Amino acid sequence: MKTVIPINKCEFEQNGYHFFINAKINDNNVNLLIDTGASKSVFDKERISKYSNRNFKKYKNKSTGINADILDSATSNIDILTVGNCTIKNYNAVFIDLSHVNNSYSSVNLKPIDGILGSDILFKYKAILNFSKQELELTYPKPRQNAKK
Numbered sequence: 001m002k003t004v005i006p007i008n009k010c011e012f013e014q015n016g017y018h019f020f021i022n023a024k025i026n027d028n029n030v031n032l033l034i035d036t037g038a039s040k041s042v043f044d045k046e047r048i049s050k051y052s053n054r055n056f057k058k059y060k061n062k063s064t065g066i067n068a069d070i071l072d073s074a075t076s077n078i079d080i081l082t083v084g085n086c087t088i089k090n091y092n093a094v095f096i097d098l099s100h101v102n103n104s105y106s107s108v109n110l111k112p113i114d115g116i117l118g119s120d121i122l123f124k125y126k127a128i129l130n131f132s133k134q135e136l137e138l139t140y141p142k143p144r145q146n147a148k149k
Contacts, residue, residue, distance in 0.1 A: 001142050003084030007034070007134040010110050018110070019129075021117065021136055024082040026051050030114035032083075033101075034129070034136065038118030044102070045074060045095035047114045056095060072097070083117070086125060086140040 008020040019034045025043075028051040032041075045056070056074035073096045081088040093115075102112040121127075125138040 001085070002137055002139050003086050005084040005136045005138070007129070007131075007136055009131075009134055012108065012110070019131075019134075020111075020113070021083065023117075024080075025114070026079050031111055032115050032117045033113045034122075035116045035118055036122060036129070038116050040094055040120045041116060041118040042073070042094045042096050042098070043078070043115035044098035044113070046097070046099070047112070048078075048093075048095065083121070083125075084136075084138060086138045088121070 005021050005023075008022070010018050010020065012018045021032050021034060023030050023032050025048060030048075056076045058074055073094050075092060075094055078091045078093045079089065081091045081093075098113060098115070105112060125140050128137040129135075130137065
């Protein structure tokens with residue numbers, strides 16, 4: 001099955017853009033930055049802890065990013081991550097402090113982000129980014145029908 005999600009394009013600097021989508025975590029609206037160069041999707045520990053499990057465990061792998069030193073990161077499950085019509089249950093998410101990103105966005109009047117949609121999800125769900133239509137398409141498995149008794 002396929003779902004198409006509108007992309008919100010924001011000019012970050014002259015002729016430079018950042019692309020965002022609206023998603024849901026446990027039925028709460030979240031703003032996610034699309035980052036095809038991010039190897040794993042990550043979420044802001046402080047912002048997401050408002051509506052997700054707070055049972056964080058230290059992430060054993062080191063997390064780094066452009067213009068960032070090694071980041072202190074943790075993992076926890078997100079019960080339900082919904083991107084368009086694609087529902088991802090029990091997603092083992094990585095949480096980091098994204099305040100440096102949100103401070104940059106605030107300085108140019110952009111909405112804060114709750115997380116970064118990275119290539120782990122983009123690859124698994126066969127993402128197609130159509131910049132001219134400003135759409136993100138994901139392909140996900142058809143939900144299983146409950147067996148009749």
